[in-house]
Amino acid sequence: MYIPQPYAETREDELHRILQAQPLGVLVTQGSGGLDANHIPFLLDATPGQPTVLLAHVARANPVWQTGPNGQEVMVVFRSVDGYISPNWYPGKQETHRRVPTWNYEAVHAHGRMVGREDAKFLRGVLARLTRHHEASQPVPWKMGDAPADYIDELLQHIVGIEIQVTRLEGKRKLNQHHTTADRQGAIDGLTESGKTALAAAMRDVAPL
Incomplete structure (x- = not known):
């Protein structure tokens, strides 16, 4: 990923925050048929003192877990808030007209080595943790024992x-x-008026006004 220095995010806690807030990742693999991409919800396990891992499950019929040997190198793309920025929102545009449209966004690429796991204990653990995480906001969280x-x-x-x-x-x-x-304040105001409040908040956070 091309990352100009002003846009680089290297803080581990911030990278983890984006992964946890937007857990639907694009798993990119390389197989005999070329590149493949699968959209999969992941769970981040960043236990202190332990290797950072991403956990998920796929249908057995999905060939992604057999596209290469265990330990193959893969990449998972996570995209967070994003949105179009109109040059009309910049006060500087009214002065010089030297402004152009752009697209703002947050993204994280996770590189690592993938292993397919078929043992029932592992699967039950992953399903239980995914369920607890995503059901936490429900008034009456569903749990595996309900089925x-x-x-x-x-x-x-x-x-x-x-x-x-x-x-x-x-x-x-x-x-x-x-x-x-x-100009940043003008873009934030424009996003807020357009209902893109999450992106506006991210802009305030990355470069406080």
């Missing part, structure tokens, strides 16, 4: 676990950092 045991056992036969040991994280936050304070 009949034989039904869960049957479903487990049709999925395979994915474990990616992360070797490198690349982060990019392209949020108008190189613009003047007035």
Whole structure:
């Protein structure tokens, strides 16, 4: 990923925040048929003192877990907030007209080595953790025990676990950092009026006004 210095995000906690806030990643693999991409929700396991891993599961019928030997190098792309920036929002445009449209966004690329996991204990653990994480905001969180045991056992036969040991994280936050304070405020105001409040908040965070 091309990352000009003003847009580079290297803080581990911030990279983890983006992964956890937007867990649907694009798993990119290289197989005999060329490049392949699968959209998969991941769970980040960043236990202190342990290797950082991404956990997920896919349908057994999905060939992604067999595209290469265990330990193959892969990349997972996570995209966070994004949106179009109109030059009309910049006060500087009214003065010189030397402003152009752009697109602001946050993204993280996780590089690592992938292993397919078929053991039931691992699968149950991943499913339980994913469920707890995503059901946490529900008034009455669903849990695996709510479904009949034989039904869960049957479903487990049709999925395979994915474990990616992360070797490198690349982060990019392209949020108008190189613009003047007035132009950044103008873009933030324009985004807010357009309902893109999350992107506006990210712009305030990366370069406080």
